[in-house]
Amino acid sequence: MKSFTTLKNYFSKTELILWSTSVVLILIAFCLFDRTSYMTLWTSLIGVTSLIFCAKGNPMGQLLMVLFSLLYGMISLNVSYYGEMITYLGMTMPMAVFSLITWLKNLFNGNRSEVEIYHIKRHDIVLMSVLTAVVTILFYFILKAFNTANLIPSTISVTTSFLAVYLTFKRSPYYAAGYAANDLILIILWTMASMEDISCLSVTVCFAAFFINDIYGFLNWRRMGQRQAAVAAGS
Numbered sequence: 001m002k003s004f005t006t007l008k009n010y011f012s013k014t015e016l017i018l019w020s021t022s023v024v025l026i027l028i029a030f031c032l033f034d035r036t037s038y039m040t041l042w043t044s045l046i047g048v049t050s051l052i053f054c055a056k057g058n059p060m061g062q063l064l065m066v067l068f069s070l071l072y073g074m075i076s077l078n079v080s081y082y083g084e085m086i087t088y089l090g091m092t093m094p095m096a097v098f099s100l101i102t103w104l105k106n107l108f109n110g111n112r113s114e115v116e117i118y119h120i121k122r123h124d125i126v127l128m129s130v131l132t133a134v135v136t137i138l139f140y141f142i143l144k145a146f147n148t149a150n151l152i153p154s155t156i157s158v159t160t161s162f163l164a165v166y167l168t169f170k171r172s173p174y175y176a177a178g179y180a181a182n183d184l185i186l187i188i189l190w191t192m193a194s195m196e197d198i199s200c201l202s203v204t205v206c207f208a209a210f211f212i213n214d215i216y217g218f219l220n221w222r223r224m225g226q227r228q229a230a231v232a233a234g235s
Contacts, residue, residue: 010113015052018216022048022209029205033198040199043071044206048213054168055176055217057108057115057224062100062168069093079193079200082146083139083154084186087161091135095165102169108228117225118171128166135162150192157185173221176214183211 008016026044034040047068054061069088076084108116120128139158140151148154164178186207194200 011052011056015055015216018213019048019052022213025209026202026206029202033194033201033205035199037075037199037202039071040075040202040206043068043075044203044209046071047206048209051210051213051217055213055220056113057103057117057221058113059100059103059115060113062096062103065096066093066100069096075203079197080147080149081154081189081193082148083143083151083158084189086139086142087158091158092161092165095169099165099169103171106171109231114224115171117173117221117228119225120167120170120172120174124170128163131166132159132162135159150189153185153189153192157182157189160185173218173225176217176221180211180214180218183207183214187211 011019023045026041026048030041030044046064050061050064050068052061053064069092073085073089073093076082076088103115106116106118108114136155136159140155143151143154143158160178160182164175164182167175167178187204190200190204190207194204
């Protein structure tokens, strides 16, 4: 009970409403379109919970992201979305581990529940652009060799995923914008998959909820950045 009260006080009313609404939408979509794949349900719930922690800059979000990536990779394999499987198991999950370590090493004023925000520099942008181009080209041919379903959207998903994990590792507020862009691509991908298997609509709804959470995460990190800058200026 004490832990529940602590969590309730930790999150704002807006965050609790956002998380609760996301959970309800995911449960409704599961009951309407799936009803059998409980792995998909748990993956969605873990994912949306990780996002609300990430929106607070809490390292717990990255720990949950590791688990989400593992489960989502397995789900993607079932519908031949090899790009998603390779991306999340081979890139997002390892980068979430690295991000967890980086966040824990860069806590704001020693606060274990808030990472210190980093504002990326010009050289970071150049490196990110070069790496993104290399990853996109490399994965296009890898996915093509695997006869990946919906090749172009799958390749774009890799691109947006890499941008998101790179910016997460760098502790930039724009990580959430990267994930929001990735959510839009995934909504398209899973809508396509649902044309053959209606149960995939539950995953589509999941990423629609993710999109809203990532937009909130971006806005909240901007506010966190302003607050941290004010504290640093005052000290």
